[in-house]
Amino acid sequence: MATTENGKAEQRVIKTPPKSLGASIPGGHHQIHLSQENHDHHSCNGIHWGVPKISEHIVFAVVDDTEVFYCDASKKMFEPRQEWVKKMFDNNSQLLLKYTHSCFEHQPKIFKNSISYWKQMLNQSEGVHILQAMTGCNVNENSGEVAGFLQIGFNGEGFFEFDPKTKTMIALKPELQVNEQMMNDYRDLVKYIENAISTIYPEELKIFLNYGSSSLKKTVLPSVSLLQKTPSSSISCHTTGFYPDRGIMFWRKDGEELHEDVDPGEILSNNDGTFQMSVDLKLSSVTPEDRQRYDCVFRLSAVNEHIITKLDKTAIRTNWGKTGLCCSTEKPADTVTFISAAVIVLTVTIITVVAFVAYKKKKAPDDGPEQSERLNPQS
Structure with a gap:
């Protein structure tokens, strides 16, 4: 997710996605390519951002390369992108309530506070500022192995990523070492992130797959x-x-x-x-x-x-x-199978906590940190 403030709309993205996933997010799009061995792998990730005069908070959700829902906080708009997703939410009203509350109410406030913190810390008071969060999981149905990730970016640069092996936040810029230590000292935050990417994400991914597995595995040759x-x-x-x-x-x-x-x-x-x-x-x-x-x-694939x-x-x-x-x-x-990332709004929850921790640390140093033209036969 990214939230912006001040100035014209501007697209910037996290330029250093999780290295372990070989991800890339060009332009204003979210596209993460994972090289897998077979179709028994499923992936989930979340990307959220906001653009002034368009929206302060936008969430895209994608499961196995298929967009499943879109949320615009400014317009109070939540749209399932697939028929099977509409059916899923009809049968899971609590899940729908969780996502809409997170997108409409909880996340926009937290991200605004976070931007204020990073602006002060980096002495960047002018211009457009965008805070992004990307998180998710990759699940192997055969082995049950789960690979989760979390990354935070600010103004188009990677700031932090979570290492599930060491269970720590890793600063992606040398000047953020102090903030890295602050986050890792806040053990409740670290435990929450670990639980989200290893347990909560896979559980919610299963719900999506239960309703959409046949559609997600469809292939059409060209x-x-x-x-x-x-x-x-x-x-x-x-x-x-x-x-x-x-x-x-x-x-x-x-x-x-x-x-x-x-x-x-x-x-x-x-x-x-x-x-x-x-x-x-x-x-x-x-x-x-x-x-x-x-x-x-x-x-x-x-x-x-x-x-x-x-x-x-x-x-x-x-x-x-x-x-x-x-x-x-x-x-x-x-045969190499490419699985594009899947999105689940849980992402925002984690990033929210990280940002809030950092913001609270700034305000209260004694507390724990919170933060064609080409020939074309078919158009």
């Missing part, structure tokens, strides 16, 4: 096309209609993945809930006689097949000729 705008422009390998958005695509030469002379695009949403993406290959790097050595590979599209001139869809399609499937030696 169609793949080769596109070219002009005879001299790059060749785009475009795939559309896949679900979920845990796909990867790349060009190969002689069976080896290319990292130069390629331009990978972002995964984009289609109107029907599926996704599309593309990867461009610079034609200047490909001689006519070498074209047969190139192919485009698409791989969707939890599907034990690659979709291979050969760089065949007759298969390229252009603005000046007929279209074609050439692709095949191939069993890979091993």
